[in-house]
Amino acid sequence: MESPAHVASLPEDEELQPWGSPRCPxxxxxxxxxxxxxxxxxxxxxxxxxxxxxxxxxxxxxxxVGLGNVWRFPYLCQMYGGGSFLVPYIIMLIVExxxxxxxxxxxxxxxxxxxxGAWRTISPYLSGVGIASLVVSFLVxxxxxxxxTWAVWYLFHSFQDPLPWSVCPLNGNRTGYDEExxxxxxxxxxxxxxxxxxxxxxxxxxxxxxxxxxxxTLAWLIxxxxxxxxxxxxxxxxxxTASLPYCVLIxxxxxxxxxxxxxxxxxxxxxxxxxELANPKAWINAATQIFFSLxxxxxxxxxxxxxxxxxxxxxxxxxxxSIINSSTAIFSCIVTFSIYGFKATFNYENCLNKVILxxxxxxxxEDGFLTASNLEEVKDYLASTYPxxxxxxxxxxxxxxxxxxxxxxxxxxxxxxxxxxxxxKNMEVSQLWSVLYFFxxxxxxxxxxxxxxxxxLTPLTDSKVISSYLPKEAISGLVCLVNCAIGxxxxxxxxxxxxxxxxxxxxTLSLLLIVLVETIAVCYVYGLxxxxxxxxxxxxxxxxxYWKAMWAFVSPVLIVGLFIFxxxxxxxxxxxxxxxxxxxxxxxVTKDYPPYALAVIGLLVASSTxxxxxxxxxxxxxxxxxxx
Amino acid sequence: MLWPLFFLVTAIxxxxxxxxxxNAFKVRLSIRxxxxxxxxxxxxxxxxxxxxxxxxxxxxxxxREATEISHVxxxxxxxxxxxxxxxxxxxxxxxxxxxxxxxxxxxNRNRINNAxxxxxxxxxxxxxxxxxxxxxxxxxxxWIIVFGVIFCIVIxxxxxxxxxxxxxxxxxxxGLPGLDDAEDKCENTITVENGIPCDPLDTxxxxxxxxxxxxxxxxxxx
Numbered sequence: 108m109e110s111p112a113h114v115a116s117l118p119e120d121e122e123l124q125p126w127g128s129p130r131c132p133x134x135x136x137x138x139x140x141x142x143x144x145x146x147x148x149x150x151x152x153x154x155x156x157x158x159x160x161x162x163x164x165x166x167x168x169x170x171x172v173g174l175g176n177v178w179r180f181p182y183l184c185q186m187y188g189g190g191s192f193l194v195p196y197i198i199m200l201i202v203e204x205x206x207x208x209x210x211x212x213x214x215x216x217x218x219x220x221x222x223x224g225a226w227r228t229i230s231p232y233l234s235g236v237g238i239a240s241l242v243v244s245f246l247v248x249x250x251x252x253x254x255x256t257w258a259v260w261y262l263f264h265s266f267q268d269p270l271p272w273s274v275c276p277l278n279g280n281r282t283g284y285d286e287e288x289x290x291x292x293x294x295x296x297x298x299x300x301x302x303x304x305x306x307x308x309x310x311x312x313x314x315x316x317x318x319x320x321x322x323x324t325l326a327w328l329i330x331x332x333x334x335x336x337x338x339x340x341x342x343x344x345x346x347x348t349a350s351l352p353y354c355v356l357i358x359x360x361x362x363x364x365x366x367x368x369x370x371x372x373x374x375x376x377x378x379x380x381x382x383e384l385a386n387p388k389a390w391i392n393a394a395t396q397i398f399f400s401l402x403x404x405x406x407x408x409x410x411x412x413x414x415x416x417x418x419x420x421x422x423x424x425x426x427x428x429s430i431i432n433s434s435t436a437i438f439s440c441i442v443t444f445s446i447y448g449f450k451a452t453f454n455y456e457n458c459l460n461k462v463i464l465x466x467x468x469x470x471x472x473e474d475g476f477l478t479a480s481n482l483e484e485v486k487d488y489l490a491s492t493y494p495x496x497x498x499x500x501x502x503x504x505x506x507x508x509x510x511x512x513x514x515x516x517x518x519x520x521x522x523x524x525x526x527x528x529x530x531x532k533n534m535e536v537s538q539l540w541s542v543l544y545f546f547x548x549x550x551x552x553x554x555x556x557x558x559x560x561x562x563x564l565t566p567l568t569d570s571k572v573i574s575s576y577l578p579k580e581a582i583s584g585l586v587c588l589v590n591c592a593i594g595x596x597x598x599x600x601x602x603x604x605x606x607x608x609x610x611x612x613x614x615t616l617s618l619l620l621i622v623l624v625e626t627i628a629v630c631y632v633y634g635l636x637x638x639x640x641x642x643x644x645x646x647x648x649x650x651x652x653y654w655k656a657m658w659a660f661v662s663p664v665l666i667v668g669l670f671i672f673x674x675x676x677x678x679x680x681x682x683x684x685x686x687x688x689x690x691x692x693x694x695x696v697t698k699d700y701p702p703y704a705l706a707v708i709g710l711l712v713a714s715s716t717x718x719x720x721x722x723x724x725x726x727x728x729x730x731x732x733x734x735x
Numbered sequence: 736m737l738w739p740l741f742f743l744v745t746a747i748x749x750x751x752x753x754x755x756x757x758n759a760f761k762v763r764l765s766i767r768x769x770x771x772x773x774x775x776x777x778x779x780x781x782x783x784x785x786x787x788x789x790x791x792x793x794x795x796x797x798x799r800e801a802t803e804i805s806h807v808x809x810x811x812x813x814x815x816x817x818x819x820x821x822x823x824x825x826x827x828x829x830x831x832x833x834x835x836x837x838x839x840x841x842x843n844r845n846r847i848n849n850a851x852x853x854x855x856x857x858x859x860x861x862x863x864x865x866x867x868x869x870x871x872x873x874x875x876x877x878w879i880i881v882f883g884v885i886f887c888i889v890i891x892x893x894x895x896x897x898x899x900x901x902x903x904x905x906x907x908x909x910g911l912p913g914l915d916d917a918e919d920k921c922e923n924t925i926t927v928e929n930g931i932p933c934d935p936l937d938t939x940x941x942x943x944x945x946x947x948x949x950x951x952x953x954x955x956x957x
Contacts, residue, residue, distance in 0.1 A: 263878035263885075274870060282864040321882065328889045335896055468763065471813040475767035475774075578904065580897050 170558030182518030188383025195393035206657035209425035215412030221565030222406030235722030240406030272297035290693025313600025348554035355547035363445035372448020407562035451512035458507035
């Protein structure tokens with residue numbers, strides 16, 4: 108093992124310059140920016156910086172606050188006890204989220220390089236961690252932009268009256284509606300048939316849908332436009348992508364709370380079910396939500412912090428970003444549940460109206476006589492007066508329940524593109540609400556994409572080999588082009604099934620492992636005391652004992668626990684299954700993954716996790732041969 | 736004298752028009768659902784109007800121009816409001832085939848609905864499916880227009896940024912060809928040792944003190 112002085116040395120292979128280089132007569136001491144801390148004789152490269160600390164804060168917020176806050180957190184809240192889920196959530200935020208976020212920002216700010224360079228600086232055996240982060244970011248960027256594609260598609264379709272997902276198309280001879288649309292609902296039909304044109308199973312690949320392909324190209328062009336100049340352009344874009352979602356959420360909050368039936372949803376959500384606190388799944392899901400929501404381990408946070416001034420107080424920023432992230436999740440939960448309440452009440456009243464119509468027609472009662480309030484008494488009266496006829500009609504009478512409408516918990520694309528659109532189509536001036544909503548989804552997604560793009564580009568532009576051949580614009584262009592080409596896979600008819608594979612498996616296990624290795628590397632390989640003194644010299648503040656305790660003991664234990672849980676979950680489930688859309692029945696059915704899909708899953712997980720041991724082994728072999 | 740005739744007519748009427756009769760159709764109206772407070776009461780005058788509308792629809796059929804209001808028979812009016820109707824031929828002995836009545840009503844459904852301020856849902860003819868209005872289908876889908884606009888804006892903005900970057904780099908290269916490298920490196924780099932900058936003297940802007948160094952006397956003259 109090398110001596111600490113050599114390990115913590117120089118970025119890339121900068122040579123040690125002697126004191127007072129003859130090549131550079133004109134050196135200005137006044138050009139020192141901040142407390143420039145470097146190793147003896149090291150030469151610092153010119154590195155782009157954020158225009159002001161606000162830009163750094165905004166890009167972290169824009170990266171962390173993404174679609175997961177809007178469509179995953181409300182689902183978890185609903186599943187694990189409503190108001191009482193906030194307890195494990197906040198505890199995990201303080202115990203896991205803040206320390207790990209601070210660690211990544213501190214590493215980036217100290218090492219002042221992208222993920223690969225930063226971990227290579229800590230130990231050459233650990234540069235695999237940086238490469239694994241790069242691979243994970245790459246995989247995430249390939250599939251994440253497909254969500255932006257769908258947001259763009261829905262956004263462009265919002266400029267019509269009536270909204271295309273509010274009415275079913277007509278069948279051949281115009282006497283009724285399309286069969287698939289009748290069996291499902293118009294919003295589901297628009298999502299599964301018009302947007303995805305989904306095939307019945309993952310084996311049937313179908314053709315590339317040209318409409319989706321166009322929208323995907325546009326989405327990648329927008330990403331390229333935002334990242335092509337590096338921090339210069341990204342720093343300006345994040346003012347917009349970080350603030351617009353909040354504006355829309357506030358507008359939706361006001362609108363949502365004034366909707367008829369919104370209070371039903373809010374009461375349902377906030378009544379705490381204390382029993383759920385005893386369920387270990389609630390705690391595990393709170394931990395995973397905090398972990399993945401902050402974007403740890405992707406290399407993005409390290410990249411952002413590397414463009415910081417060394418004296419920047421990243422502790423303060425870490426706390427602010429994690430609090431903003433969690434409050435946004437809770438805030439969007441309120442909005443989502445008022446919308447849920449509206450939708451559930453609307454459906455419940457529709458159901459009641461259908462029952463009323465059925466009874467009115469069967470018994471030829473006066474129109475308007477039956478209302479929701481006297482329904483039960485009239486039903487009893489009819490049952491007693493016309494027993495035979497009533498028993499004929501009885502099987503068709505549905506039991507309408509507000510509870511069961513509220514109980515339908517949905518997450519992910521189903522929430523955003525089916526449930527929300529269903530609620531929006533029933534609001535007045537639905538085009539306006541639709542445009543606002545999908546614009547918000549687009550900016551949330553773009554914020555995360557820009558962050559992921561920066562995470563990929565920073566190590567590439569830091570590398571001397573690549574940046575000497577190609578300018579920054581060309582590197583970003585190439586990355587976007589490759590991603591777009593691979594992303595065409597998701598525009599095929601079976602594309603949504605492949606999307607689910609990437610969404611569930613590309614990042615989950617790998618990120619846990621990466622962050623675990625990161626924490627152990629900083630605490631035990633680099634040395635916690637050394638890191639502490641580095642930070643103190645760099646920022647001027649002493650490191651609180653709380654962070655040290657968390658980094659050294661609690662967070663690694665938590666991550667190992669999560670890791671074990673995930674692995675055992677996969678092993679116990681046996682064969683992995685997926686939800687396929689059955690057009691003939693109008694709902695999803697569960698199917699097994701074919702062997703080649705399982706192979707792809709294995710490849711996804713292995714491609715990033717194997718980087719760490721393989722690169723360590725490779726470095727060891729290279730040094731061994733060099734010594735010889 | 737007239738009574739037997741009256742009974743005969745009612746008997747025939749009852750024979751031709753009763754629930755589930757041949758070629759009879761049930762009609763159901765939901766006036767209060769459609770109009771709320773402005774709902775009108777269904778009385779015999781409204782029934783007369785209905786019969787007139789049905790007769791009007793039948794008169795539009797090429798072979799049935801002689802249909803009169805009296806040929807349309809209504810029966811079993813309930814409180815719902817629902818009733819059955821048939822259309823008889825001029826001899827009043829048989830009813831017209833259901834297919835003809837069906838097609839006639841379908842053709843003029845809109846006029847019939849409007850006469851009663853109702854729509855397809857609130858004025859139902861059971862067993863006569865209504866022709867649904869096709870959705871508006873513009874020649875170029877609207878989303879493609881929006882897509883085209885946004886796409887062009889993004890392409891133009893990207894091209895501007897890329898071109899300005901290229902021009903900036905070319906200007907830099909042209910301005911300082913040889914010194915560019917060294918100048919760039921030196922401008923922003925500081926040689927540092929132990930946290931102290933190595934060159935505290937501002938040699939660029941400083942003066943050379945001739946008292947200490949003169950080129951001529953570097954070597955002591957013999």
